[in-house]
Every structure is written in C-alpha cells, then in structure tokens.
Amino acid sequence: MTERELFNSYNKDVYRTCYYMLRNEQDAEDLCHDVFVTVFRQDWRSVEHIRAWILRITMNHCLNLLKKNQSKQKKQNQVQLFHEQTTGTVKTVDTIVMERAVAEEWGELLKQLPDKLMAVITLRYIGELTIKEIAEILKIPVGTVKSRNNKALKILRKKLEHNHNIWLKGENQYGTH
Structure with missing residues (x-):
C-alpha cells in the first residue's frame, strides 16, 4: 500500500473523528493533515491493525488540541452539519431543514459531554468502532470504555427527555397540543 492509498483509505474516518471531536471544520482539516504527517513519519507498514492505530493517533491529536483550546477559549457555539448522506433521491427542503436541526441538536448535546465521554461516544457511534x-x-x-459509554448515553438520554418535556410544555402553553 502506498501513502496515497493509505490516505485515501482512512482520510474520511480521520476527518470525521476530528470534526465530531472538535466541531470546527478548519481545525478538523488541519488536524487531519497533522495526523497523516505523524502516520507517514512512523513505520506504518509494520502496524498490524492500521485503522485502530491511525484512529488512536487521531484521538490523541484531538484530545491534545481540546486541552490546549480549553485553556485559551470556550468551545465553539455552532455545529455545522458535516456529512449529508448522499442518496439517489432528491431531498425536500423540509427534509434538509429537519436533518440539519437534528444534527445541530445532537451536536449541542455532544458538546455538553466531558471530553472523555465525548471521545468514547464519537468513536463508538460516529467512527463505528467496537468497544x-x-x-x-x-x-x-x-470496562472503562463500557462505563463511559453508558454514562454518556444516560446523560444524553436525560438531556433529550428534558428538551422534549420543554417542547411539550411549550406546545401546551400555546394550545397546539
């Protein structure tokens, strides 16, 4: 496998992980580049589980940048939709608006998690990795991965229920429900 083939094989996974961890397109692109610079400087051809190895490097880069940014500034306020699944059908404007709203809500919820929990959730559900x-x-x-995953899911579930209850109260208040 050449460096180009390696990059083409894992670039999307690395970028997606960076984006969901950092919530910033430019930072994700920069860090993605840094990850591959790090990979290519190593003896990557001798690594047995290359995807896991690359994603470990990616996560370390992300966590280091998050720690650095936390001391300098608060996390970003807006979350942009990273990836719209491409399908053979044309989406309606309503569908696109709803997808973006859901993505923003999930992004806001994920952003509220501690970094350790967000890392596990991102790798598990965005990166689709095993425990x-x-x-x-x-x-x-x-065991630590499992407990962090469960704790993060509990937190997300509580926040979703809270948001849903607020939404229902708002509907009842205006007589629409």
Whole structure:
C-alpha cells in the first residue's frame, strides 16, 4: 500500500473523528493533515491493525488540541452539519431543514459531554468502532470504555427527555397540543 492509498483509505474516518471531536471544520482539516504527517513519519507498514492505530493517533491529536483550546477559549457555539448522506433521491427542503436541526441538536448535546465521554461516544457511534477497538485507541480498559459509554448515553438520554418535556410544555402553553 502506498501513502496515497493509505490516505485515501482512512482520510474520511480521520476527518470525521476530528470534526465530531472538535466541531470546527478548519481545525478538523488541519488536524487531519497533522495526523497523516505523524502516520507517514512512523513505520506504518509494520502496524498490524492500521485503522485502530491511525484512529488512536487521531484521538490523541484531538484530545491534545481540546486541552490546549480549553485553556485559551470556550468551545465553539455552532455545529455545522458535516456529512449529508448522499442518496439517489432528491431531498425536500423540509427534509434538509429537519436533518440539519437534528444534527445541530445532537451536536449541542455532544458538546455538553466531558471530553472523555465525548471521545468514547464519537468513536463508538460516529467512527463505528467496537468497544475493544476504542479501548485500544484510548489505551484504557474495556470496562472503562463500557462505563463511559453508558454514562454518556444516560446523560444524553436525560438531556433529550428534558428538551422534549420543554417542547411539550411549550406546545401546551400555546394550545397546539
């Protein structure tokens, strides 16, 4: 495998992980570049589980940048939709608006999680990695991955229920429900 083939194979995974961790398009692009510079400086051809290895490097870069940014500024306020699934059908304006609203809501919810929990959720549900792969990437025990995943899901569930209750109260207040 050449460097170009390696880049083409894993660029989307690296960028997606960076984007969901950092919530900033430019930072994600910059960090994606830095990840591959790091990868190409290593003996990557001898790595057995290349995807997990690259995503470990990616997550380390992301966590380092988050720590650095936390001391300088608050996290970004807006979340942009990163990836619209391409389908053979044309989407209506209503569908696009709803998808963006849902993506923004999830982005806002994820942004409220502590970095350690956000890392696990991002790798699990955005990166579609197994619990074992996440443990290898973050260099933590499988049990810790499971507990962080469960804790993050509980927090997200509570926030969703809270938001839903507020929405229902708003509807009842205006007599629309």
